[in-house]
Amino acid sequence: MLYQSGSPLASLHTSVLEWYDANARVLPWRDPAAGPWAVMVSEFMLQQTPVARVLPAYQRWLERWPKPADLAAEPPGEAVRAWDRLGYPRRALRLHAAAQAIVERHGGEVPDDHAALLALPGVGTYTAAAIASFAFGQRHAVVDTNVRRVLARALTGVAQPTISPTAADQRLAVTALPEDVRTAARWAVASMELGALICTARTPRCGDCPIRSQCAWVLAGSPPYEGPPRKGQTYEGTDRQVRGRLLAVLRSEHGAVPKKALDACWQDHVQRERALDGLVADGLVEPLPRNQYRLPT
């Protein structure tokens, strides 16, 4: 007996799990043969980057580095180059460092222990739970932006979750987690998928939602968002844009790049220098003698 029959949560679980079985996307990291390293690579790439853009980079990455030790043996700059235009290239550096840590601490195998995962570079609360749940079938609250939104609507009855993750979100997700281990692991991926495909941020497809008859937000008449305004991410003219341009040049060149080539990226001298210094400080760029730069070796 997995559920107390008649329990509202049990009904929610059943509806979402049945929907997932019929509607889940076929994604390579969900293949049972994919393995923990493949799951881990996908989770790093999917941090703030949409699935469609991750797919090709993911395939190339695993083809080139099928095991953590393969990546760990290469210079970090190769990880940054292979990261291509996924964005937030520090993730590439962290994935490389995590691969090295896996070789040093765990004999080259992705650990199945939540605490050990959390101790790896670039692995936070979400990613540790995701790897433990998706790759090892463990029972964890896997709380990403999709799950926060689904729970905010279905259980709390508001249009959007809070702007940043809170301890309350985590507690709510733990409360909503099925007791049975295997069911919990399926619920983790299924509730996330529901948020990605149906219970979307902008225009949720409530007409296709398997839990619309149980959704606290829908039952309340789908009231609009009331919270504080979400501040938009500006990008034009930011240091991030400059960093992106500088790094794009360095990715395309395999050797040393003269500073003059980097100077052509951006007019504002002060901002350009600040961005370049930041890249060096982050370990994404290596300064060389004679005013030259390259990806880290």
Added chain:
DNA sequence: TACTCGTGGCT
């Protein structure tokens, strides 16, 4: 806590 950190598709 609030901020930083890329990139590009979608509405």
Added chain:
DNA sequence: TAGCCAAGAGT
């Protein structure tokens, strides 16, 4: 069109 948004982590 121009925001809005995307499987967050680190500081």
